[in-house]
Amino acid sequence: MKKTGIIHYSLIVLLACLVLLTATAAGAQVVKSDKPDMISMIVGESTVITTDKNVSRISLASDVICSIVVISPRQIYLTANQIGSTTLTLWAGEEVSEIYDVSVDPDTTRLKRMIYELLPNENNVRVLTSGGVITLSGYVSNTANLSSILALAEAAAPGKVVNLLTVDGIQQVMLEVRVAEMSRSATRRLGINFAAIGSNFSVYSIINNLTQYNTDDDVFELTENINFTGNYRTGSTSILGMIDALKANGLIRVLAEPNLTCVSGESAEFLVGGEIPLPMPGALGTVGIVFKPFGIGLKFTATVMGTGRINLQVNPEVSELDYSKVLSIDGYEIPSLTTRRANTVVELGDGQSFAIAGLISDSLRENSSKFPVLGEVPVLGSLFSSKDFASNKTELVVLVTAHLAKPVDRNSMTLPTDDFRAPDDTEFYLMGLLEGRGKHSDKSSSGGSPAGPEVVVRPENGFDGEFGHSWPQ
Numbered sequence: 001m002k003k004t005g006i007i008h009y010s011l012i013v014l015l016a017c018l019v020l021l022t023a024t025a026a027g028a029q030v031v032k033s034d035k036p037d038m039i040s041m042i043v044g045e046s047t048v049i050t051t052d053k054n055v056s057r058i059s060l061a062s063d064v065i066c067s068i069v070v071i072s073p074r075q076i077y078l079t080a081n082q083i084g085s086t087t088l089t090l091w092a093g094e095e096v097s098e099i100y101d102v103s104v105d106p107d108t109t110r111l112k113r114m115i116y117e118l119l120p121n122e123n124n125v126r127v128l129t130s131g132g133v134i135t136l137s138g139y140v141s142n143t144a145n146l147s148s149i150l151a152l153a154e155a156a157a158p159g160k161v162v163n164l165l166t167v168d169g170i171q172q173v174m175l176e177v178r179v180a181e182m183s184r185s186a187t188r189r190l191g192i193n194f195a196a197i198g199s200n201f202s203v204y205s206i207i208n209n210l211t212q213y214n215t216d217d218d219v220f221e222l223t224e225n226i227n228f229t230g231n232y233r234t235g236s237t238s239i240l241g242m243i244d245a246l247k248a249n250g251l252i253r254v255l256a257e258p259n260l261t262c263v264s265g266e267s268a269e270f271l272v273g274g275e276i277p278l279p280m281p282g283a284l285g286t287v288g289i290v291f292k293p294f295g296i297g298l299k300f301t302a303t304v305m306g307t308g309r310i311n312l313q314v315n316p317e318v319s320e321l322d323y324s325k326v327l328s329i330d331g332y333e334i335p336s337l338t339t340r341r342a343n344t345v346v347e348l349g350d351g352q353s354f355a356i357a358g359l360i361s362d363s364l365r366e367n368s369s370k371f372p373v374l375g376e377v378p379v380l381g382s383l384f385s386s387k388d389f390a391s392n393k394t395e396l397v398v399l400v401t402a403h404l405a406k407p408v409d410r411n412s413m414t415l416p417t418d419d420f421r422a423p424d425d426t427e428f429y430l431m432g433l434l435e436g437r438g439k440h441s442d443k444s445s446s447g448g449s450p451a452g453p454e455v456v457v458r459p460e461n462g463f464d465g466e467f468g469h470s471w472p473q
Contacts, residue, residue: 036087036099041066041080042107049076049100053092062086065104080104083132083157105129106157114152119145125165133157137164143171143264144305171264173302173310174405176257176353181318181340183252183394191244191369191386198237244386254318256296261405264304271297276321279332294319294337302402309347316356316398317341340396348402356398365390 041047054073060066065084069077078088081104088100108127111134115125122145128135134157140146146165153161232239262268273295280288296318303311319339327334342356370376371384421436428434 036101039078039088039100039102041078041102041104042109043080043083043104044107046077046079049078049088050074051076051090051092051098053097055090055097056093057091059089059091060086061088066102078102083160085132103132105132106134106160108134108156111152111156115149118152119148122149124168125149127153133160133162135162135164139166139168141168142304143167144303167264167304171304172261172405173264173304173312174259174261174403175268175298175300175302175312175314176259176401176403177270177298177314177316178399179254179256179258179296179298179316179318179396180399181252181254181394181396183250183254183392185248185250185252185393186389186391187246187248187250188389189244189246189387192382192384193242193244193386195240195242196237197240254296258296258298260298260300262300262302264302267299267301269297269299271295273297273319276335276337278334279329292337294321304404305347309349310402310404311345311347312400312402313343313345314356314398314400315341315343318396340394342398350402350404353399353401356400360396361392361394363392 039047039049048071051074055070055076058068058070058076060068062084065080065082065086066088067079067081068088069079071077076090080102083104083106085101085103088098088102089096090098090100106129108129112127115122115127122140124138125140126137128137134153136149136153140149146167149165150161150163153163231241256272258270258272260268260270271293273293275291275293277289278292280290282288297316299315299317301313305311317339318341319337321335322338323335325336327336340361344356346354348354365388367388369386369388370381374384375381377384423431423433423436427436
């Protein structure tokens with residue numbers, strides 16, 4: 001009986017060991033210790049995979065990226081359909097025989113050929129591919145070619161382009177702008193009024209606002225528009241004559257010469273003027289303040305093209321306050337803004353200029369006020385009428401010059417203050433000089449800049465400034 005129990009126990013232990021060995025063997029069949037093989041393809045390419053054993057089962061993680069056709073038990077035809085990666089698993093019987101990582105990349109060979117054919121001078125562009133992503137590195141000669149290469153790469157791999165390209169050469173643009181405006185105005189005005197006061201009558205003429213009625217005292221009064229008055233009195237009758245005559249000519253000259261520098265493709269702005277505060281209604285009856293800029297402003301966007309050409313978008317604007325058109329809101333008197341604005345896009349070479357002209361305004365205003373019937377009488381009708389004439393002519397010209405700019409050593413430049421020397425006591429008190437005679441050689445003591453490694457931007461071809469000094473070449 002005891003022997004029988006020992007035998008049963010031994011059989012149980014043996015069965016447990018067999019089950020454990022079977023599970024270990026099964027796990028060894030599933031797990032493949034070798035690293036998967038790598039298959040790299042390009043879109044539209046096909047390849048044949050040959051195995052050492054007959055394939056009993058095939059699994060493809062994504063049939064969108066690749067498609068397969070079984071030619072024979074040991075040959076599989078694989079075709080790349082689109083960019084991406086997937087996994088191909090093969091079974092031989094119940095065991096996994098092969099695992100492949102399939103990577104489908106863009107056709108960089110075709111992209112390189114197109115770049116060479118369209119842009120043969122761009123020899124410093126490198127095209128790399130990894131994991132379905134195209135990486136562009138190196139440098140190009142200008143931004144126009146950079147945009148063309150990026151467009152070709154996007155066509156080959158939409159949304160999977162990494163741009164590491166840089167633009168070689170001068171990529172800074174300096175803009176010289178001259179804004180000139182001439183405005184001429186002419187005004188002529190003539191008004192004749194009269195007033196007659198007797199012992200028991202009074203007559204007033206209110207043509208041209210030379211007289212006004214005072215409601216408090218119930219009388220007519222003279223206004224500030226009168227240039228000349230005359231009085232004749234006889235007995236209890238008094239006659240007053242009032243004349244408003246004006247002839248005026250005005251001339252306005254506006255000139256601004258802003259210079260701006262920016263990197264290719266970026267925008268720069270300039271404003272000479274100020275900001276006018278405008279009341280803005282707020283919540284709960286409050287009034288806020290909003291500032292509106294005015295003056296001579298400039299905004300431009302420059303892009304350096306091939307062969308040194310510059311594509312330029314220029315937006316000049318000239319505005320000024322006009323107190324002849326005042327708007328009253330809640331006790332605030334707000335002047336209007338007279339604005340002249342232009343917007344244009346041109347392409348020009350380094351150092352070339354273009355002008356925005358023809359911005360001419362010519363206005364004429366004539367007013368005539370007459371007393372009914374009496375103002376129509378020949379000769380005598382002038383005593384009962386007033387005439388007003390106003391003319392305004394404005395012409396605006398904007399001259400723009402573009403330069404390719406690069407840094408220059410600061411110590412090789414001259415400034416308007418370099419030649420200034422403070423006068424000594426003899427020159428100031430006895431001779432009345434505000435500037436000393438002779439030139440000062442030390443820039444640091446005369447207000448100039450000390451020596452240092454700093455650089456500033458100058459035009460590529462050089463030009464003479466307003467003060468007569470030249471940029472070094």
